[in-house]
Amino acid sequence: MPLVNTKEMFEKAYEGGYAIGAFNCNNMEIVQAITEAAKECNSPVILQVSAGARKYAKPIYLKKLVEAAVKDTNIPIALHLDHGADFEICKECIDSGFTSVMIDASSKSFEENIALTRKVVEYAHAHVPYVTVEAELGTLAGIEDDVNVAHGSESYTRPEDVEEFVRRTGCDSLAIAIGTSHGAYKFKPEQCTVDPKTGVLIPPPLRFDILEEISKRLPGFPIVLHGSSSVNQEYVKIINNNGGSLKDAVGVPEEQLRKAARSSVCKINIDSDLRLAMTAGIREHLNKHPDHFDPRQYIGDGRNYVKEVVKHKILNVLGSNDKI
Numbered sequence: 001m002p003l004v005n006t007k008e009m010f011e012k013a014y015e016g017g018y019a020i021g022a023f024n025c026n027n028m029e030i031v032q033a034i035t036e037a038a039k040e041c042n043s044p045v046i047l048q049v050s051a052g053a054r055k056y057a058k059p060i061y062l063k064k065l066v067e068a069a070v071k072d073t074n075i076p077i078a079l080h081l082d083h084g085a086d087f088e089i090c091k092e093c094i095d096s097g098f099t100s101v102m103i104d105a106s107s108k109s110f111e112e113n114i115a116l117t118r119k120v121v122e123y124a125h126a127h128v129p130y131v132t133v134e135a136e137l138g139t140l141a142g143i144e145d146d147v148n149v150a151h152g153s154e155s156y157t158r159p160e161d162v163e164e165f166v167r168r169t170g171c172d173s174l175a176i177a178i179g180t181s182h183g184a185y186k187f188k189p190e191q192c193t194v195d196p197k198t199g200v201l202i203p204p205p206l207r208f209d210i211l212e213e214i215s216k217r218l219p220g221f222p223i224v225l226h227g228s229s230s231v232n233q234e235y236v237k238i239i240n241n242n243g244g245s246l247k248d249a250v251g252v253p254e255e256q257l258r259k260a261a262r263s264s265v266c267k268i269n270i271d272s273d274l275r276l277a278m279t280a281g282i283r284e285h286l287n288k289h290p291d292h293f294d295p296r297q298y299i300g301d302g303r304n305y306v307k308e309v310v311k312h313k314i315l316n317v318l319g320s321n322d323k324i
């Protein structure tokens, strides 16, 4: 099976009341962990590549790793550009075989966002085979590679804008801002309440009222959530118990993402949870075995944890298992 775009994936996900996981990949172990987990769960999956990943691993390596995963697993995989900053990078990725791209012009004015998104859509849809385009309206707080928005500067997507935006751009899916956030520190402690039993921070709930209003205005249209790691405290604990120091790391509770996945949300982006799992595996291994120096041993443990997390997300959050 060759790489696929996200069109059919999203149509089925919308109908079936589940979401496809879009996981960021930066190296061989992460690509393997994600795709082997998806294979074992019989789930389609999106592998996404950010500007930071391209800088770190070089585009050609990532492309070849993903091709290897497609061959090895034979499941539907889309290769997606995460947060394309301009037309040129989207074009470069489309020309080099990506099956889906995101043009992120969300920091520009409404009219500029429409114009740039439209330009990418025209190029992507004229490509054979058809490349799907994700756009964004609204701004998320937090830090993800080259995307950095201070807490307090974020803005929710305005439901009254979405019909005009989708009609005029022709985009295939839309990322919206309803309170998710990039990174492992999604909310400031003062935005959260504290669970009296565990002392764990509980973040403010997602704005499901905005999501519902948008879904009503765009029936059948796939919605995307960025910044949707849950920052599982078990992994934070493993990291901190093995020499790490992550304080007040907090994510979006999984029940809320499960609820979103049942609605018009067809793609949920998860990156920080994989980073935490990889780091937990490596730290735990090196702390337990200070004499080890073979990278396969500790990176292998990191890979196992990432695989565990992806399986957990597919089965308990996304609901995309057994959908091939």
Ligand SMILES: [Zn+2]
Pocket (backbone or CB within 6 Å): 083, 144, 182, 226, 227, 269
């Ligand atoms: Zn993002």
